[in-house]
Structures are given as structure tokens and as C-alpha cells.
Amino acid sequence: MMIENISLSRRSFLNGILSTGAFVVAAKIVPDDLFAQTPAAGAPVFNTKADTAPLHPSVYLGIEPDGTVFIVTHRSEMGTGIRTSLPLVAADELDADWSKCRIEQGVGDTRYGDQNTDGSRSIRDFYDAFRVAGASARSMLVSAAAAQWSVPPGELTVVNHEVVHAKSGKKAGFGTLVPAAAKLPVPAKTTLKFKPKTAWKYVGKEQPIYDLKPIVTGTAQFGLDVYRDGMVYASLEHPPVVGGTVKSLDDKAALAVKGVASTSTIDAPKPPLLFQTLGGVAVVGNSTWAVMQGRKQLKIEWNDGPHAALTSEPFKAAMIAKVKQPQKVARNLGNVDAEFGKGGKVIEAVYYTPMAAHASMEPPAAVADVRNGKAEIWCPTQNPQAVQDTVSAALGIDKKNVICHVTLLGGGFGRKSKPDYAAEAAILSKRLNKPVKVVWTREDDIHHDFYHTTAAVYHKASVDAKGKPTAWLHRSVFPPIGSTFGSPVPLGFELDMGLDDLLYDVPNLRAENAGADAHVRIGWFRAVTNNFHAFAAHSFVDELAHAANRDSLEFMLDMLGPGKVIDLKAQGVDYSNYGADINKYPVDSRRLRRVLEIAGERSNWGRKKPGNGWGIGIAAHRSFNTYVASVVEVEVDSQGRVRIPRIDQVADPGVVINPDRVRAQMEGAAVMGAGLAMYGEITATNGRIDQKNFDGFRVARMNDAPVQV
Amino acid sequence: MVKLTVNGKPHTYDGDPDMPLLWYVRDDLRLTGTRFGCGAGLCGACTVHVNGQAVRSCQTKMSTLEGKTVGTIDALAGANGQLHPVQRAWVTHNVPQCGYCQSGQIMSAAALLKATPNPTDADIDRGMAGNICRCGTYQRIRAAIHTAAKERA
Numbered sequence: 001m002m003i004e005n006i007s008l009s010r011r012s013f014l015n016g017i018l019s020t021g022a023f024v025v026a027a028k029i030v031p032d033d034l035f036a037q038t039p040a041a042g043a044p045v046f047n048t049k050a051d052t053a054p055l056h057p058s059v060y061l062g063i064e065p066d067g068t069v070f071i072v073t074h075r076s077e078m079g080t081g082i083r084t085s086l087p088l089v090a091a092d093e094l095d096a097d098w099s100k101c102r103i104e105q106g107v108g109d110t111r112y113g114d115q116n117t118d119g120s121r122s123i124r125d126f127y128d129a130f131r132v133a134g135a136s137a138r139s140m141l142v143s144a145a146a147a148q149w150s151v152p153p154g155e156l157t158v159v160n161h162e163v164v165h166a167k168s169g170k171k172a173g174f175g176t177l178v179p180a181a182a183k184l185p186v187p188a189k190t191t192l193k194f195k196p197k198t199a200w201k202y203v204g205k206e207q208p209i210y211d212l213k214p215i216v217t218g219t220a221q222f223g224l225d226v227y228r229d230g231m232v233y234a235s236l237e238h239p240p241v242v243g244g245t246v247k248s249l250d251d252k253a254a255l256a257v258k259g260v261a262s263t264s265t266i267d268a269p270k271p272p273l274l275f276q277t278l279g280g281v282a283v284v285g286n287s288t289w290a291v292m293q294g295r296k297q298l299k300i301e302w303n304d305g306p307h308a309a310l311t312s313e314p315f316k317a318a319m320i321a322k323v324k325q326p327q328k329v330a331r332n333l334g335n336v337d338a339e340f341g342k343g344g345k346v347i348e349a350v351y352y353t354p355m356a357a358h359a360s361m362e363p364p365a366a367v368a369d370v371r372n373g374k375a376e377i378w379c380p381t382q383n384p385q386a387v388q389d390t391v392s393a394a395l396g397i398d399k400k401n402v403i404c405h406v407t408l409l410g411g412g413f414g415r416k417s418k419p420d421y422a423a424e425a426a427i428l429s430k431r432l433n434k435p436v437k438v439v440w441t442r443e444d445d446i447h448h449d450f451y452h453t454t455a456a457v458y459h460k461a462s463v464d465a466k467g468k469p470t471a472w473l474h475r476s477v478f479p480p481i482g483s484t485f486g487s488p489v490p491l492g493f494e495l496d497m498g499l500d501d502l503l504y505d506v507p508n509l510r511a512e513n514a515g516a517d518a519h520v521r522i523g524w525f526r527a528v529t530n531n532f533h534a535f536a537a538h539s540f541v542d543e544l545a546h547a548a549n550r551d552s553l554e555f556m557l558d559m560l561g562p563g564k565v566i567d568l569k570a571q572g573v574d575y576s577n578y579g580a581d582i583n584k585y586p587v588d589s590r591r592l593r594r595v596l597e598i599a600g601e602r603s604n605w606g607r608k609k610p611g612n613g614w615g616i617g618i619a620a621h622r623s624f625n626t627y628v629a630s631v632v633e634v635e636v637d638s639q640g641r642v643r644i645p646r647i648d649q650v651a652d653p654g655v656v657i658n659p660d661r662v663r664a665q666m667e668g669a670a671v672m673g674a675g676l677a678m679y680g681e682i683t684a685t686n687g688r689i690d691q692k693n694f695d696g697f698r699v700a701r702m703n704d705a706p707v708q709v
Numbered sequence: 710m711v712k713l714t715v716n717g718k719p720h721t722y723d724g725d726p727d728m729p730l731l732w733y734v735r736d737d738l739r740l741t742g743t744r745f746g747c748g749a750g751l752c753g754a755c756t757v758h759v760n761g762q763a764v765r766s767c768q769t770k771m772s773t774l775e776g777k778t779v780g781t782i783d784a785l786a787g788a789n790g791q792l793h794p795v796q797r798a799w800v801t802h803n804v805p806q807c808g809y810c811q812s813g814q815i816m817s818a819a820a821l822l823k824a825t826p827n828p829t830d831a832d833i834d835r836g837m838a839g840n841i842c843r844c845g846t847y848q849r850i851r852a853a854i855h856t857a858a859k860e861r862a
Contacts, residue, residue, distance in 0.1 A: 442748055701839075
């Protein structure tokens with residue numbers, strides 16, 4: 001392992017991670033000065049049309065005298081609809097005409113607050129900020145009209161892009177009021193009045209995504225679609241084993257390929273790996289095809305380093321052995337050992353899940369133009385501030401001299417929070433003094449991911465006469481995300497996703513955990529460690545129900561009890577709660593109970609009986625402050641082929657801006673989850689990933705995806 | 710030298726005859742609606758029409774295109790901007806999530822409907838199995854193809 005210092009406390013790790021812009025535990029999400037005309041953070045990295053519009057009450061919003069409202073989305077669009085949803089919040093509060101609103105994508109800039117689009121928290125963290133942006137503009141327009149017409153502001157209403165004085169019948173469009181409104185001070189946040197829920201015009205209603213037409217006509221701009229004048233192309237042969245270095249290079253044949261101009265070796269990174277490039281040999285030339293062909297002609301011998309030790313089968317066996325041994329306690333309630341010692345009926349199970357690749361449809365790609373100590377980057381990234389950090393570190397320039405333009409993302413799922421590919425483009429552009437586009441192949445993507453980690457999970461319960469657990473021990477072992485940041489053990493948040501926060505009401509409960517050597521880069525993947533923790537825990541609960549010969553749903557509801565807010569702190573858990581305020585977003589088993597009950601009703605649970613190659617299962621879990629229940633029907637034919645004819649899901653996510661996009665997320669999650677459950681698997685032999693492309697790493701296709709969700 | 714027609718315009722190509730059509734339309738013609746997904750004919754993101762048939766442009770060498778007619782997503786809508794029935798159905802059903810694979814999905818669906826104007830679910834599954842959507846929009850794609858079929862009928 002490449003661990004320099006294993007005595008670091010969890011908190012100092014988190015601070016270190018925060019400074020690299022990583023993951024969910026953001027301390028200060030919205031800066032205090034967000035709504036000031038001139039943010040104290042300094043000049044903008046890049047002026048948006050919202051910035052240059054005369055009426056500009058917020059970094060997120062500006063209005064032109066022609067009435068056009070520019071709304072800046074600082075979060076990245078990778079398919080969730082967030083680029084549309086946050087502006088809808090501002091437009092609603094402003095009572096703007098949606099057809100007169102233009103969305104702009106914010107560059108990486110701390111003045112927007114946190115931009116790391118992961119952790120399912122964009123609405124939770126920025127709903128208020130976008131309401132304030134809309135309400136501030138509205139207030140200024142109303143004040144301007146009131147002064148113009150010499151009437152009290154209280155007599156004015158705003159209706160669809162116009163300020164209206166009902167008494168006199170006077171009306172003024174937003175645009176005509178902009179010059180006067182722009183001279184007014186931005187109102188204090190505390191003086192703003194927000195629309196009541198009953199007056200919401202866009203929030204909670206269906207709205208097509210802003211990019212729908214560009215997507216169906218092919219004009220939508222993803223990272224791969226960026227072309228700059230004078231740009232060259234680069235494709236990198238990365239070390240096949242993480243941490244590997246070039247022992248010898250023969251690039252003669254590569255340089256002989258028509259269109260190839262040069263090769264360029266990038267050194268392997270020093271640990272911790274963070275989001276640095278893996279290094280390797282870049283082939284540079286005048287077309288994507290030329291550099292891909294040139295790469296095939298490289299003759300490289302590698303020094304593999306210590307991570308060639310990873311071979312999946314023995315690694316799996318070692319993890320399973322480890323998970324059966326006592327590990328560090330993460331949560332403790334009552335006395336599990338005393339209960340086990342009573343000699344009642346005990347049920348045990350071990351679960352194992354393999355690594356998985358994100359495999360977003362758009363492979364990593366970036367364009368960089370680094371000249372005169374300044375870097376301009378265009379890339380599909382979930383975290384443009386991490387691009388700034390990573391590129392500035394790679395080039396040794398100030399973060400403020402890195403402009404990161406965020407394109408649409410052809411999928412992200414967590415992979416595109418980690419901008420190693422942007423650093424590669426920047427390093428090469430600096431060397432060549434011209435714009436460079438780096439394109440990863442699918443094989444690069446599958447072979448050099450920040451993988452969803454493999455895990456072993458152990459469960460043991462003693463049960464009473466009705467089969468209900470009197471004591472429950474669960475324990476997970478996995479190579480942690482922490483390893484990417486220098487920690488040999490999982491960071492707190494990795495346990496706070498289904499290991500130390502299960503909601504079942506069991507009197508004696510203990511959760512334990514340990515890390516395992518990583519050997520590859522580990523990263524967060526949609527739902528993160530919930531995937532295997534939830535899979536194991538809820539499968540185990542189902543096993544308990546079967547052992548007791550009880551209905552699974554009835555058994556789960558019985559195990560949840562009537563429901564309550566669970567005080568995890570009292571059970572020894574320093575719970576990160578996905579970065580959210582625990583008082584505002586408590587761990588509430590009543591909400592889990594409710595989604596289970598509704599799922600049971602809507603799916604006709606209980607009226608469907610398994611048999612003849614047809615089965616049905618149910619589970620519910622709290623993930624990223626959303627409570628979800630799923631009922632899955634499965635068919636197995638005489639040849640053992642599995643088909644999923646139907647999945648019913650119930651989700652309680654809190655405030656919903658665009659219900660259609662929440663449904664879309666749930667549909668997509670079911671498909672991705674089914675693919676993972678059925679066949680998605682990444683394995684390694686001597687540190688080298690065995691899978692190459694979509695033939696080796698299988699994902700759900702139309703003919704094997706759940707039919708109806 | 711290869712003479713071909715792309716989106717109704719004549720072109721001549723004299724580069725590497727092995728270069729796939731994908732990189733010709735993207736890098737040379739800057740018709741970027743056709744997406745790179747796998748480079749191995751496994752995902753369908755790069756699907757275009759050659760003489761009206763859906764093909765994977767990442768597996769179609771330029772040398773095979775002499776005299777052929779290529780159509781890409783960029784010109785699937787009419788010259789007046791009128792969307793193709795498949796594109797309209799995609800809008801009706803709000804199919805896309807990230808949208809990256811949808812060019813290929815739409816091109817495959819358009820070719821499927823040309824060959825099978827009234828497809829069953831099984832026809833659609835068969836015809837679309839070569840197009841991966843990692844966001845998981847399959848259910849809406851299936852519904853949109855049925856809608857487009859009805860509209861064309």
C-alpha cells in the first residue's frame with residue numbers, strides 16, 4: 001500500500017479531501033456573500049450573460065432590458081435534469097415566463113458555492129439559493145414599478161413576466177423595468193417574501209428538460225464535441241497496473257503512422273493518487289483516428305509496482321475470511337454478544353459483490369488550451385472546481401488562472417467527479433503550447449476507472465420464536481474510497497451508507513467494518529456503498545423472513561416497528577448524514593415504513609404467489625436522504641435465463657421540482673441496478689483489469705432490462 | 710479517393726481508407742451528432758444510415774463507402790426544421806436523460822420503423838438490443854417507437 005501516514009484522524013482526512021473538492025461532506029455549501037453584487041471572493045473567473053445583464057441580484061440570475069432572464073446553473077448536467085430544475089425554482093419565484101429564460105452553464109468558480117455534482121444533493125443544497133435569486137429580482141422589479149407609478153409595492157403583483165397594478169390596470173414587462181430596478185440595492189435576504197406553495201407555477205409540475213431538442217437533433221454539445229482552432233488530438237497508453245511506470249519505450253512505429261506528430265511521456269503520480277493522471281505515454285497527432293492507430297504501435301515495457309498483486313479470486317477469498325473475523329465497531333446498541341451467548345437460534349450469511357465500472361456512454365474526454373500561464377479547459381465534469389484544483393496542481397499555476405467550461409456530460413455516475421483526463425489534456429497542452437483534445441477509448445475507460453469497490457458483508461442474527469432478531473451483527477470489508485485519498489480504512493461516509501444507519505428496530509445491534517487493500521483506484525459510483533450494504537442487509541432480512549416462514553413485507557414492517565427518528569449518535573455513530581443537517585433531515589424509520597406500505601399496496605403484494613419460475617421480492621432503504629421501496633418480479637425460464645417483467649418503486653425524496661425527472665431517475669436506477677445484479681463485474685489478474693469493452697463488462701440492454709418500471 | 714454523399718451533400722475523401730466513417734463525420738465534417746461510445750460496434754452510439762440502412766459508423770471503413778449515401782442525426786429532421794416522427798416521439802415521451810446515446814437510438818429506431826412499420830415489443834427489443842443506454846431509458850424508448858409507428862401509419 002502507498003500509505004504515508006496511517007495515524008491521521010478521520011477529521012483531518014476529511015479536511016484534506018475537502019481541499020481537493022471531493023465528495024459529499026462539504027462544510028460550507030453556499031457562501032455568505034452569494035447575493036452581493038460584487039462577491040468578496042474576488043472577480044469572477046468568467047463573466048456570464050447573467051453577470052453582464054444590468055439587473056443582476058445574484059450570481060445565478062440576470063435580466064436584460066429586452067426581458068430575457070439569464071439563469072446560471074452551476075451544477076453539472078449528466079442526465080438528472082438538474083440544469084433545468086434549479087432554474088425552474090428561480091423562474092417560479094420570479095414569476096418569469098419560462099420561454100423567456102435562458103440557461104447558462106457556470107464555469108468552475110467558488111463564488112457559486114459547491115459545484116461537485118454528486119451526492120444527490122443539488123436541490124437540497126441550492127433550492128433556497130435559487131428561490132432567493134428569483135425573489136430578489138422580483139422584489140427589485142416590483143420596487144421599480146412602485147416608484148414609477150407612485151403606488152405602494154404591496155398593491156403590485158407579478159404575473160408571467162409582468163408587474164401588474166390591478167387597481168389602475170397598469171402593467172409593465174420585466175424588460176422595461178430593468179433600467180430602474182438595476183439602480184436599486186439588492187434586498188436583504190431576510191426581507192424577501194416567498195411565494196406560497198399553492199402559487200407555484202413550475203415547481204412540482206412536469207417540464208421538458210432544457211436540452212431536449214438539441215439532444216434529439218444531435219446538436220447538444222458534450223465534451224467530445226469541443227473543437228478549438230489549431231487543436232491537436234492525443235490518446236494515452238496508461239500503465240496497465242496502477243502506479244506502474246515506463247521501463248522502456250519504442251515509439252518509432254507509432255511515429256511512422258500517418259497523422260501522428262509526437263509522443264509524450266507523463267510521469268506516474270505520487271501517492272495519494274487523488275485525481276491525478278495515471279501517467280503513461282501520449283500519442284499526439286492531427287486526428288482522433290491517427291492517434292488511436294499510433295497508440296497501437298507503441299512498444300512499452302512497464303514496471304508494474306506493488307499493485308500487480310491484485311488477482312480477484314484470491315482477493316475475494318481473503319476478504320471473505322476477513323469479514324468473518326471481528327473488526328472495528330462502527331455502531332453499537334445493547335449487547336449483541338450476550339444475546340448470541342444465550343444459545344438461541346442463530347442465522348448467518350456472507351454476501352460478496354464484485355467491482356463495477358461506471359461506463360458512462362461518453363468516455364472521459366477533455367480539451368485544454370494552456371498558454372502564458374493560463375489554462376482554459378472544456379470538459380464533461382461533475383466538479384469544475386476539482387478540475388481547477390487538479391489542473392492548477394498539475395501545472396503549478398494558481399487556481400484562479402484555470403477556467404473550466406462545463407459541457408453536457410454523456411453520463412457521469414460519479415466517474416466524472418474525478419478529472420484525471422482534464423489534467424492530461426492540460427499537461428500536454430502546456431508542453432505543446434497549443435490546444436489539445438484528449439480522448440479516452442472505451443477500453444481506457446473500463447481499464448482505468450475509479451471503480452465501484454468490491455465488498456464482503458457478513459450478517460449474523462439470533463432470532464426469537466417468531467423469527468424476529470433479538471441481536472444482529474453486520475460487518476463489511478472493502479477496499480475504500482478513502483484509499484484514493486491516502487486512507488487505508490473507509491472514511492466515515494462510506495459506513496454511513498447502509499452499514500451504521502440501518503433503520504430496523506432491533507434491541508441489540510452492532511455494525512463493524514474494515515478496509516482491504518485497494519490496488520486499483522476506488523471511487524464513488526451511483527448510490528456508493530449503499531449498493532452492497534443494502535443488498536446484503538435486505539437480502540438477509542428476507543432470509544430471516546423465509547426462515548420464520550413469514551411474509552417478507554409483513555416481516556419487514558414488524559422489524560421496523562411503528563417507526564421513529566433514530567438517534568444514531570446515542571449508538572456511537574458520528575453520522576455524516578450525506579452532508580445534511582441531521583435535525584432537518586433525520587433518520588426516520590416512519591418514512592421507510594410508509595414507502596414499504598405503499599409499495600406493497602401498489603404492487604398488489606400478497607396477491608401474487610411465487611411459483612413456476614416466477615418470483616417476487618421486496619426491499620426498502622434510505623439512501624442519500626431518500627426513502628425507497630422496490631418490488632421486483634423475476635422470471636427464470638427452463639434454460640435458466642432471467643427476465644424482469646416488472647419493478648414497482650416508491651420513493652420519498654422530499655421536495656420534487658420536476659416529477660417526470662424523478663420518475664426518470666428511478667426508471668434508470670432500476671435498469672442500472674438490474675444490470676449490476678445480473679452480470680456487471682470487473683475483475684483483475686495480476687493487477688490488470690480483465691474486461692476490455694462492453695463485451696466483457698456487460699450492462700443492461702433493452703432486451704434484458706426490466707420491462708416495466 | 711472515395712466519393713460519397715453525406716446528408717445530401719457530395720464529398721470526396723482521400724485519407725486513410727481504413728478510417729471509420731465515425732471519425733470522418735466527426736473530426737473532418739464536424740457533424741458531431743454522431744457519438745463515439747465503444748469503437749467496437751458494441752454500443753450503437755455511433756449509428757448512422759448508409760443507403761438507408763442503420764450501420765455502426767465506428768465499424769464502417771471509408772473505403773467501403775464509394776458512391777454510398779450517408780445520413781446522420783444532424784440531418785434527420787427536415788431542412789425546414791420539421792422533426793422526424795421518431796424525434797417527435799422522443800420529445801413526447803421525454804426519453805433522454807443525459808442524451809449521449811440518443812442520436813444512435815433515434816437512428817436505429819428510424820431504420821427499424823422503415824423496415825418494420827408496426828413493430829411488436831419483441832421486434833423493438835430485437836431491433837434495439839445493439840444500442841446501450843447507460844441511463845436506462847429503454848422503457849421510454851420502447852413507448853416512443855410505438856408512438857412514432859402510430860404517427861407514421
